[in-house]
Amino acid sequence: MKFASLDPASVSPRRSRRLWPWLLLSPLLLIAIAATLAVQSRPLVEPVDGGLKPEEIQSTKDFLRRNDPRRLQASPHRLLRIEERQLNLMLMQLAQRYGQGRGAAQIQLQAGTARLQASLQMPALGVWLNLEARLSQTLALPQVEELRLGHLPLPAWLAEAALRRGLGHLALSVQAQRAGELVESLRFNPQELLLGYHWQADSLDHVLGAFWTPDEQERAQAYNRRLVEISAAYPPGSSVSLALLMPPIFELARARSERPDADPVAENRAALLTLALFSTGQRWSKLLPSARAWPQPLPRMVTLAGRDDFPQHFLVSAVLALEGSGPLADAIGVYKEVADSRGGSGFSFNDIAADRAGTRFGLLAKDAPRSLQALMRVGLHELDFMPGVADLPEFLSAEAFQQRYGGIDAPAYRQMMAEIEARIAALPLLQQANVPRL
Incomplete structure (x- = not known):
């Protein structure tokens, strides 16, 4: 059997016009089919129920x-x-x-x-x-x-x-x-x-240095330079509330975010990292080898509710949440408290509250970056961003925690966590920013 060859000249203009839509739709149809095949109704690997333990x-x-x-x-x-x-x-x-x-x-x-x-x-x-x-x-x-x-x-x-x-x-x-x-x-x-x-010996420096683009390094240096100025205003051996440190740091973030090419989330990230390192007694050189040559802020004790551990809980959780890991920040907070109850200072719900408040702060820094910068004004009070926690149980041993709350999946524990979440949701900073609850 012989098939007649198709002579282009024999294709009528009307037939040619009919073919064009099909030729244009074919790639789109193939893409749609591929997209349909690429997704499935069930996961191949089940996510961990309830997050990390x-x-x-x-x-x-x-x-x-x-x-x-x-x-x-x-x-x-x-x-x-x-x-x-x-x-x-x-x-x-x-x-x-x-x-x-x-x-x-x-x-x-x-x-x-x-x-x-x-x-x-x-x-x-x-x-x-x-x-x-x-x-x-x-x-x-x-x-x-x-x-x-x-x-x-x-x-x-x-x-x-x-x-x-x-x-x-x-x-x-x-x-x-x-x-x-x-x-x-x-x-x-x-x-x-x-x-x-x-x-x-220099392998770690090479790896760490690769984590920071030139823009990120310039940004980190700017906030470190501002912190050097702020720390010099306080006498040696003194303590300073986190509520006093954040306004000038975030004022710099607000000013830098007004530039045409600015990234306000990146500015908030650098600001929080600078504060987190400072509150834990670390320097930028811990993360960025080139920072060893920078002027260093003078060591000062950073406090929140009169304690130096609350700023660390708050700021580290804020950084983790801003990095896109809210569930991980939650898990790290619970992990530390469970570890403390097994041989350290004991399980403390006020530490958990600081972790959770920091997580909400970090998510606000990511989801509403300019709103947060505007709210970080002079006259900021600790209770604007950190709930009152003096009445929350703390220093519980593993046995006391288990006996009183029955573990982190028990109703008594969940009730206490719900109380903490309610206090955080009522914080003036979150109310003014008008952000949804986690």
Whole structure:
């Protein structure tokens, strides 16, 4: 059977006009089909119900502390063994952090191969974005053999480009590159990952330096310079209320946010980081190696409600929340209090209140940055942003906490937390900013 060839000249103008809409719609139709295949109604990995548990955060902190390369025996070449359970715990925490409580991830390790799965909820659409990748071991770093987005299989050659795009979305591309330069090999064993890396005396400086763009470094230096001026106004050995420190710092944030190319959220972030470091007795050089050459603020005790630990709770939680990790800030606050009850100062609900107030402050700094800057005026009172907590139970031992409240999932504990949330919601700063409750 012979088919007649199509002569372009034989296509009538009317028929040509009919074909054009189909030619234009075809790419859109393919995109719609791909988008439909990429999302699913259920997660591939279930997120942790109720967020991170205190003991899970403690496990990760202990693991990182034990394997801090600065504390290990001096050697340029290191080998780190990570059990699958511990690796999954860290992956879940990262997914929770960058997924703002809506993400989950896990990995399954076998001899020479690994299967990575991740899920991200998309509430606006009522669907889940699921990713699954199969990695194979090589002499150096692993390579992606298979990549699937929902029901949509993707060619392996797209994996590297997709990974770069994902890292760029997280603003981690440079940092990941610097950290990746330290990694020599990744080997997969059943339920175990072996990470080979090299470490020199200046390795940490290289990695930390990559976390800060030139604009961020200039911003940090500006707030550090302002804090140097503020700290010099108080006599040596004196204490200063956080309510006195925040107005001049945020006045600088407001002024800088008026520039045409300004990013008010970034200004608030730098302001809060500067205050958080100062309240904990740290310097910017802890995060940014080049800051060692900057003038340093004079040490002063920062207080809130007459205590020097409340500003630390408040500001660290604020920074974590501003970074997009409200659930993580909650979990870290609970973790510290549970840890204290097991061998430290005891479980304190007033510390939890400072954590939660800081979290709300950090979210306000992110969601309504200019409103917050305008509210940070001279005459700011501590009770504008921190609730009264003098009547809240504190210094509870593990036994007393369990006996009185029955654990962090018990009704008595939830009732106390509801009381704390009500006090925070009534804070004048939040009322004036007119922001929704968490």
